[in-house]
Amino acid sequence: MSLLELDTVSVGWPGQGPVLEDVSFTLERGARVGLVGPNGAGKTSLFHTIAGILPPQSGALRLSGQPVRKGQFQPDVALVFQQADDQLFCPTLIEDVAFGARNLGLPAPEVAARVADALDACGLSGLEDRPVTQLSGGEKRRACIAGALVMQPALMLLDEPSAALDLRSRRRLITLLAGMEQAMLIASHDLELLLDLCPRVIVLDAGRICADGPAREVLGNAALMAAHGQEVPHSLTPHDAASHGHSPQATA
Ligand SMILES: Nc1ncnc2c1ncn2[C@@H]1O[C@H](COP(=O)(O)OP(=O)(O)OP(=O)(O)O)[C@@H](O)[C@H]1O
Ligand SMILES: [Mg+2]
Structure with a gap:
C-alpha cells in the first residue's frame, strides 16, 4: 500500500x-x-x-x-511552512520545537531527547531559550524544520x-x-x-x-x-x- x-x-x-x-x-x-x-x-x-x-x-x-x-x-505528516512566521508561535525556540512532540503525548524524557537531537541536527543548539521573534530568518527556517523532525513523521x-x-x-x-x-x-x-x-x-x-x-x-x-x-x-x-x-x- x-x-x-x-x-x-x-x-x-x-x-x-x-x-x-x-x-x-x-x-x-x-x-x-x-x-x-x-x-x-x-x-x-x-x-x-x-x-x-x-x-x-x-x-x-x-x-x-x-x-x-x-x-x-x-x-x-509534518508540514514545514513556506513562511516561518506562520509556523512559529511559542515564546521560545525550545518550546516551539517541543510542541509537536508534546502533542504526540510522548513522555517528557523522550520529548527532551527528540528536541535535543532536532536542535543539534539543525545547528540550533545553544539557542534554546531565545524568543522566536529574535531569531534570524535562516534560524527561523531551521527552527521550523526542527519542529517537524521531532515528530518523526512518515x-x-x-x-x-x-x-x-x-x-x-x-x-x-x-x-x-x-x-x-x-x-x-x-x-x-x-x-x-x-x-x-x-x-x-x-x-x-x-x-x-x-x-x-x-x-x-x-x-x-x-x-x-x-x-x-x-x-x-x-x-x-x-x-x-x-x-x-x-x-x-x-x-x-
Ligand atoms: N489562503 C488563500 N486564500 C485564497 N487564495 C489563496 C490562498 N493561498 C493561496 N491562494 C491562491 O492559490 C493559488 C496557488 O497558490 P499557492 O500558494 O499554492 O502557490 P505556490 O505554487 O505555492 O506559489 P509560490 O511559488 O509563490 O509559493 C494562487 O493563485 C494564490 O493566489
Ligand atoms: Mg508556495
Whole structure:
C-alpha cells in the first residue's frame, strides 16, 4: 500500500476558482519527490491539502490507505511552512520545537531527547531559550524544520526549505535530509537542491501536473522547463571548464 495516494483531487480556496485540478500521484514510503512550478502554481495549496488544512472538493486523498479528513490530527505528516512566521508561535525556540512532540503525548524524557537531537541536527543548539521573534530568518527556517523532525513523521512536506538559508546552512540541510528515512515532498525553486535530493520530480503549473518522472529527465527537458517558467539547472546544462573561469585565458 502506498504511503500517500491522490486520485483526481481538485481543490479551491473558499470563494475562488480551482487551484488544483485532477491531481493524481502516489508516493511510496521513504520516497523523496521534488515539486517544481512557478509562483502561484498551487504547490503550497497541495501541501495544505495533504496536511488536512484545505479539503479536496472532489477526488480521493489517502494516507496509508486511510482518507485524510480536514482538521484531523495526522501524526504521520509534518508540514514545514513556506513562511516561518506562520509556523512559529511559542515564546521560545525550545518550546516551539517541543510542541509537536508534546502533542504526540510522548513522555517528557523522550520529548527532551527528540528536541535535543532536532536542535543539534539543525545547528540550533545553544539557542534554546531565545524568543522566536529574535531569531534570524535562516534560524527561523531551521527552527521550523526542527519542529517537524521531532515528530518523526512518515511524510515530511517541505515548502521552500532552502529559502533564506546561507550556503553552509543549505548544504547542511541537504546532508540532513539526504540521511533521513522519511518520505518527503519538497517544493522548491532551488532546482540544484532537488537534483541532489530527489530521484523524482513533479512539475505543477496552474494547478495541474504537467510532468512526473526521473529528476534529471524532467529538469533537463529545456522545452518543458521553459513552458512552465523554469530553466534547466546549471549542472544539467552542457558546459566546459572554460565557462567556470578555469581556462588558461580566464586566469591569465
Ligand atoms: N489562503 C488563500 N486564500 C485564497 N487564495 C489563496 C490562498 N493561498 C493561496 N491562494 C491562491 O492559490 C493559488 C496557488 O497558490 P499557492 O500558494 O499554492 O502557490 P505556490 O505554487 O505555492 O506559489 P509560490 O511559488 O509563490 O509559493 C494562487 O493563485 C494564490 O493566489
Ligand atoms: Mg508556495
